[in-house]
Amino acid sequence: MKENYNLGKWLAGEMTEIQLEAFKKSPEYYTYTKIKDFSSQLTPPDFDADAIYQKVLRSKKNKTVFLLQNNWVWKIAAVITLFIGIGFLYSNLSSVSQMAEAGKRNSFLLPDHSQVVLNSVSELTYKKSNWDNNRECKLVGEAFFKVAKGKTFDIKTTLGTVTVVGTQFNVKSRKNRFEVECYEGKVKVQFDGKKTFLTKGQNIVIQNGNQIDALPLNQSQPNWMNHEMKFSSENLVDVIAEIERQYNIAIELKTISTDQKFTGILPTDNIDIVMKIISTTYHLEQTKTAKKLILQSNENKSL
Known part of the structure; x- marks a missing residue:
């Protein structure tokens, strides 16, 4: 060695x-x-x-x-x-950590052979030893889980906990936003002292501790696994942050102030289309430098 x-x-x-x-x-x-x-x-x-x-x-x-x-x-x-x-x-x-870098994904198996796929800029930590008696994962970011039949464990985030048994589901926890989508079986979601159950085809979005409307699930797996980003009433700053993670690029929002929320789906394999949609929606001008993209409102471009 x-x-x-x-x-x-x-x-x-x-x-x-x-x-x-x-x-x-x-x-x-x-x-x-x-x-x-x-x-x-x-x-x-x-x-x-x-x-x-x-x-x-x-x-x-x-x-x-x-x-x-x-x-x-x-x-x-x-x-x-x-x-x-x-x-x-x-x-x-010791704890085992799995990570996915910006612009990449990471697929792996847990000790019970449950499948996990990490989205860009995400990390999952768990104890390899004594797994059968301590089935607990800590998630930062977003991940899709396909749990082995008959197996159960908890996914803990800073915003909430998801408890599952033999199911397929997606968990996203970034900043003050917590999302859970159930694609098979049943999951229990706990946040701010509240508890709810989701079954196949149901999802929940928590923003600043409050439940908000979410786009319905219309696929058999999360949009991001099909090269798409899905947004439900999200701030432009958070939308840009997700674009940066998926494309591993730097974007500067210059002299932009807007309360307009973004709801919709953007591709993760064509940055030109993404920037065109964002620029059109928010009436922005785009400037490209060697290190980053700059977005600014039309009226402030000359400043």
């Missing part, structure tokens, strides 16, 4: 300055330091190597004899063994 090789070179003092600097920046360096401090206190048992060697020569004259020397080799072996054990324990007790 590369990690064990680096650990051995570090303990033996054989790293170059460049390798040492890179090693110090690794997330494992702190743990290695603690292990090294601990291993320095280990003392191998005293023994007379020469006496043992002579005894072996007398009793095994015709056999190959391996002379054991340099106690630091034993220390490294002990530390590596300890490191592997700590690594195994850490990997099973």
Whole structure:
């Protein structure tokens, strides 16, 4: 393993300055330091190597004899063994995080083989160990879940919690907006001390703690999985933020103030169409620079 090789070179003092600097920046360096401090206190048992060697020569004259020397080799072996054990324990007790970067998605399986697809700029965290007794995920952003039959777990966000059993559903939690869509089975949604149940084809949108009207579900899976962004009475600032996530671009809203909400569907695979719709809807002029897009109202363009 590369990690064990680096650990051995570090303990033996054989790293170059460049390798040492890179090693110090690794997330494992702190743990290695603690292990090294601990291993320095280990003392191998005293023994007379020469006496043992002579005894072996007398009793095994015709056999190959391996002379054991340099106690630091034993220390490294002990530390590596300890490191592997700590690594195994850490990997099973620590939280697992899955992320999707801007403009990308991430598909993976939970320990019970439930399927998850993360939308752009989203993260899901869960405990891999003891999953059967602690089925809980923490979500930041948006994700689609296809839960294995007979399995149940909670998806917790800063705005609410969704409890499910063998179902397909979508959860979105960004800023002060919380959305849940049920595509199969039944889900329980809890927010601000309230509780409601959704069945197939139902959805709920919570904005600033209040339930608002939502576009009906007309597909078998979330719009974003079909290269679309769906908005229900959303502020322009939040619409632009979602466009930035999906296209991994920077957009500046310059001298724009509007209370007009946006409801509709935009593509996630054609930025030109998206910007044309937004510009037409809000009467904006578009300017493109090397690093970002700038949107400003017609009357303020000359300012």
